Amino acid sequence: MLVDGRYRFTRVPTATDLLNGLNPGELWEACLARASETLDPTAFSSWLEKSVFEELDAGRLTILFPNNFVAGHAKARFGEMLERILREIAGRADLTLNFVGPPAGPAQEGASEPDAPLPRGPAPGTDYLRPGYTFERFVAGPNNQLAYAGALAVTHDGSNSSYNPLFIYGGVGLGKTHLIQAIAHRISQEKVPRTYRYLSAERFLQQYITALERGEVVLFRNKYLNVDFLLMDDIQFLKGKERTQEEFFHRFNEFYQNGKQIVITSDRPPHELEDIEERLVSRFQSGLVADIQPPEYETRLAILHMLAKDEKIDVREGVLDYIATSIRKNVRQLSGVVHRLAAYSRLTGEVISMEMAQKEITSSLGNIASRITAGSIAALVSQSFGVTPNQLKGKQRKREILVPRQVAMYLMRELTTLSLNEIGQFFSGRDHSTVLNSIERISHLMSADAGLQRRVDDLRREMNAV
Ligand code: ADP
Numbered sequence: 001m002l003v004d005g006r007y008r009f010t011r012v013p014t015a016t017d018l019l020n021g022l023n024p025g026e027l028w029e030a031c032l033a034r035a036s037e038t039l040d041p042t043a044f045s046s047w048l049e050k051s052v053f054e055e056l057d058a059g060r061l062t063i064l065f066p067n068n069f070v071a072g073h074a075k076a077r078f079g080e081m082l083e084r085i086l087r088e089i090a091g092r093a094d095l096t097l098n099f100v101g102p103p104a105g106p107a108q109e110g111a112s113e114p115d116a117p118l119p120r121g122p123a124p125g126t127d128y129l130r131p132g133y134t135f136e137r138f139v140a141g142p143n144n145q146l147a148y149a150g151a152l153a154v155t156h157d158g159s160n161s162s163y164n165p166l167f168i169y170g171g172v173g174l175g176k177t178h179l180i181q182a183i184a185h186r187i188s189q190e191k192v193p194r195t196y197r198y199l200s201a202e203r204f205l206q207q208y209i210t211a212l213e214r215g216e217v218v219l220f221r222n223k224y225l226n227v228d229f230l231l232m233d234d235i236q237f238l239k240g241k242e243r244t245q246e247e248f249f250h251r252f253n254e255f256y257q258n259g260k261q262i263v264i265t266s267d268r269p270p271h272e273l274e275d276i277e278e279r280l281v282s283r284f285q286s287g288l289v290a291d292i293q294p295p296e297y298e299t300r301l302a303i304l305h306m307l308a309k310d311e312k313i314d315v316r317e318g319v320l321d322y323i324a325t326s327i328r329k330n331v332r333q334l335s336g337v338v339h340r341l342a343a344y345s346r347l348t349g350e351v352i353s354m355e356m357a358q359k360e361i362t363s364s365l366g367n368i369a370s371r372i373t374a375g376s377i378a379a380l381v382s383q384s385f386g387v388t389p390n391q392l393k394g395k396q397r398k399r400e401i402l403v404p405r406q407v408a409m410y411l412m413r414e415l416t417t418l419s420l421n422e423i424g425q426f427f428s429g430r431d432h433s434t435v436l437n438s439i440e441r442i443s444h445l446m447s448a449d450a451g452l453q454r455r456v457d458d459l460r461r462e463m464n465a466v
């Protein structure tokens with residue numbers, strides 16, 4: 001079960017001498033719980049959430065997925081990581097994982113959704129909506145004003161052409177999914193509810209490929225007929241997926257021409273979407289493009305007040321203010337701190353004091369600090385810029401390599417306690433003045449280049465470093 005973006009491991013482990021006290025099913029659940037702590041919630045729910053343990057045979061755990069495509073993709077993307085987690089939790093180095101789809105036979109559940117006229121409300125194949133992601137629980141502030149107003153406007157006007165599509169972009173944990181789901185909640189609660197189809201681009205891809213595999217593309221397309229709102233979360237995921245982009249382009253046009261509303265979210269503005277076809281990018285730009293920035297102090301405080309009220313917790317004077325001052329870049333982290341404090345307070349019956357809040361924040365920031373190393377920064381930066389870690393450390397001075405190298409140095413300086421010398425050591429023994437120079441140069445470049453600045457902000461957020 002996913003709760004607040006985390007997979008909750010609910011069953012109490014039964015004692016067996018195997019696998020550190022867990023039976024294999026519980027072991028798999030524990031692995032999922034651990035994986036969900038680091039994975040993006042959308043990726044987690046698209047690829048892993050529906051997996052279940054099937055059998056254990058000679059150290060090999062077979063895990064069942066909804067279909068072969070999901071099983072294959074989950075293996076390629078998360079297989080190694082999950083095996084590592086598995087071995088760690090079970091305390092056995094010999095365990096392996098085997099990911100499978102259901103045995104061949106009659107079509108599985110969900111494969112043959114009836115083609116009958118759609119009911120009002122969510123269209124089949126729509127992703128789950130979080131109950132709390134409503135307009136009522138969204139705090140509007142200067143940081144998200146335009147996106148908020150745009151989202152509200154489309155629920156009033158439907159496909160008012162000037163807001164079609166509505167394209168909302170912003171960094172991780174800033175409320176994009178909340179806003180797009182608020183639209184779905186709102187239009188399905190109207191007196192005459194309108195229909196919507198809400199899904200992440202990742203899910204769109206997955207469903208499209210499954211449809212191709214099964215020769216059910218017509219069925220797939222039919223699900224987009226008779227729908228009033230197409231709400232697509234995290235469009236950046238279509239990067240490099242040409243055929244799926246092509247399909248999306250057609251669905252997009254169909255919606256648009258039929259005067260239906262389209263809302264899209266993304267982690268970056270349309271023109272910075274890489275490996276997305278030009279014609280799609282220009283479609284995205286043709287309506288209202290609205291960004292969400294990290295919230296200002298007042299908005300953070302208002303969000304905290306709302307969360308504290310929801311959790312019905314008592315906090316001492318100044319505590320919320322302290323949290324709002326300490327965590328600045330990510331709303332998800334704000335709510336994480338409040339939820340953990342609330343749980344603690346319910347358990348102990350204590351009112352949340354400044355001391356408790358300080359401890360919680362230091363420990364969550366401490367966790368972050370211990371996770372971030374020169375190696376993890378180098379790995380993330382190389383991946384993001386498409387260079388190899390060796391190129392990053394090496395001597396080449398081509399711009400495509402130099403910039404990521406400097407970004408990595410900059411982030412190491414900011415996020416770790418490494419000295420300039422130590423950073424230099426990491427980069428094939430460069431001396432500290434070279435490192436300092438590089439950091440200064442990249443800071444300069446960032447102040448002149450908003451795209452680069454945003455990219456670095458995103459990397460920082462990806463590492464969950466506030
Ligand atoms: P994103 O999709 O941009 O990564 P989410 O929409 O998942 O971020 O938001 C992360 C968390 O922060 C969610 O729990 C969401 O409810 C909360 N949140 C973000 N912005 C706001 C806001 N302005 N008001 C209330 N809650 C917010």
Ligand code: MG
Nearest residue numbers: 176177178233
């Ligand atoms: Mg999201």
